[in-house]
Amino acid sequence: MxxxxxxxxxxxxxxxxxxxxxxxxxxxxxxxxLRLAHAVTAAPVQCAATRGVRGAEGPRVVRFATDDLLFDLEVTIGDGLIDLTGRVSPYPGQDSTVDIRTPHLTVTRIPAPGGQFAATGLPPGWFSVVCHRPGHRPVATRWVRIRP
Structure with missing residues (x-):
C-alpha cells in the first residue's frame, strides 16, 4: 500500500x-x-531509373527533391569510409556551394557547370547535403544514415 x-x-x-x-x-x-534556420528540406523520392541497376555490393543511389531542386546522390563504401558523388539539378548557379555534412564534419564543394560534386573519405554514419544559392534559402536533404 x-x-x-x-x-x-x-x-x-x-x-x-x-x-x-x-x-x-x-x-x-x-x-x-546542426539545424539550418529557414532551410527548405528536400524529401527522399523514388528513383525508378536506378532501382535494381546496382548490386548489393555496388554504389547506392538516393534521390531527394523539392519543387525547384533535385539531388541525385551516389554513395560508395570502401575501407570503412564513404565516398559521395552527387548532382544538383538544375545547375544552381556559378556562385553556389554544396555542403556535405556529418555531425562532426562539413565539406564544402563548388558544383561543376553540370551540378556535379564529390567528397571522399567521409566517416560512416549520418549525413546531409545542403545547396546554398545566392538570393535563395538553403536547400537541405534529410539526414540519412549510411553504414558499411
Missing part, C-alpha cells in the same frame, strides 16, 4: 531533483547546432 509520505517523496524526485545526465544535455546541444 502506498502512503502519503511515499507519494510525496516520489513527486519530489520526479519534479527535478534528479538531474539530466551531462551526456544527454551535450548531445542535445550538438544536435541543435
Amino acid at each position: 502506498i502512503d502519503d509520505e511515499y507519494l510525496l517523496a516520489a513527486l519530489r524526485i520526479a519534479s527535478g531533483h534528479d538531474p539530466i545526465p551531462a551526456h544527454v544535455s551535450a548531445t542535445a546541444r550538438d544536435l541543435y547546432s
Whole structure:
C-alpha cells in the first residue's frame, strides 16, 4: 500500500531533483547546432531509373527533391569510409556551394557547370547535403544514415 509520505517523496524526485545526465544535455546541444534556420528540406523520392541497376555490393543511389531542386546522390563504401558523388539539378548557379555534412564534419564543394560534386573519405554514419544559392534559402536533404 502506498502512503502519503511515499507519494510525496516520489513527486519530489520526479519534479527535478534528479538531474539530466551531462551526456544527454551535450548531445542535445550538438544536435541543435546542426539545424539550418529557414532551410527548405528536400524529401527522399523514388528513383525508378536506378532501382535494381546496382548490386548489393555496388554504389547506392538516393534521390531527394523539392519543387525547384533535385539531388541525385551516389554513395560508395570502401575501407570503412564513404565516398559521395552527387548532382544538383538544375545547375544552381556559378556562385553556389554544396555542403556535405556529418555531425562532426562539413565539406564544402563548388558544383561543376553540370551540378556535379564529390567528397571522399567521409566517416560512416549520418549525413546531409545542403545547396546554398545566392538570393535563395538553403536547400537541405534529410539526414540519412549510411553504414558499411
